[in-house]
Amino acid sequence: MTTLLIATRNAHKVGEIQAILGAPFGFLTLNDFPAAPKVVEDANTFAGNATKKAGELARWLRNRNAGRAPAPDYVLADDSGLEVDALNGAPGVYSARFAGGERDENSPDAENNAKLLRLLQDVPPERRTARFRCVIALVPVGEHPARIFDGACEGRIQWAASGHGGFGYDPLFVPEGFVQSFAELGEEVKNRLSHRARALAKLKAFLDGTRSEP
């Protein structure tokens, strides 16, 4: 079962996320990790805050004693808020701390709502459009898995060593379709048909694909 650490202490968010995702996930919250660091949400985008929160908590979990329970597979951080068009997108990332002004702490819902209604009191119906936005960041907790690329080169073992190129068993190995050993064929030929060349060709294709992603 995939287990998610929902990186919030907001019981409403936890409830909604569990209700929406449901089985077959396991859920943990910050209440299960009293020693987790407090992450300051000081980015000016939802994505920035969600990414920062999930990334810092995943790093913290990764650096705890490996294998210590509970061990979630992913950290999930939700940053969300209300964008009101007549206020040029405010309160936006400041939705939870709107009434408090510059202060870093969340304000009670009732105070945030009262401030919003006050600011919109003269705004006519057709200009009261708004949207709730939610950005969720997901970061794996475990180590990066290794990607594996393999290559093989068929051939035969001679009766005696020949040639001075290459290394290891190259003087004994005659690749299929040739009469000379890897050590005689020279670097350029070996690097076209060797086991290593074939594995590296797959690796190169992977890295080329990685770089061309947006």
Added chain:
Amino acid sequence: MTTLLIATRNAHKVGEIQAILGAPFGFLTLNDFPAAPKVVEDANTFAGNATKKAGELARWLRNRNAGRAPAPDYVLADDSGLEVDALNGAPGVYSARFAGGERDENSPDAENNAKLLRLLQDVPPERRTARFRCVIALVPVGEHPARIFDGACEGRIQWAASGHGGFGYDPLFVPEGFVQSFAELGEEVKNRLSHRARALAKLKAFLDGTRSEP
């Protein structure tokens, strides 16, 4: 430019890998990291050894002071060897330390070659088939990047709060196509159309896809 740490002190392997991959990669070797830990290659498969070596070195690099130069993007570990059919696949993962028997240290190429020729002295041509095998493991050094999933829900801001469900600005927000606020519509309706539901649907699709990979 993508920079690879070639996790070997074998100058021949480094030379072949650089010659085959070439530009546009940057290359580092273990000679650039004198403090790197020595990884014991005690797995019984090429993939096991390559994965262990690349994984341990990537973890070591990740836990150094972040941002310290040189900082490769990936660790690349190559484990390779010769499989001789008449010897049931030997020397295989023991190719580099074949002559030394149980000892953990590599043997000189000439001694390994001499041992192989001796073992094959009575083997006829048609049974001298063999193959070189190479397995390369690639592990990213950086932190896992966050994956982002977003959702939005359009609507309007009322003149006064209504309803007691939800939280935050829910009593003020009427989603498009409805006349009641999120706080009045109740959990089940909100959790079908909200910004959070839409972001979580994308996240769920990603996690479902991850689980079904082989």
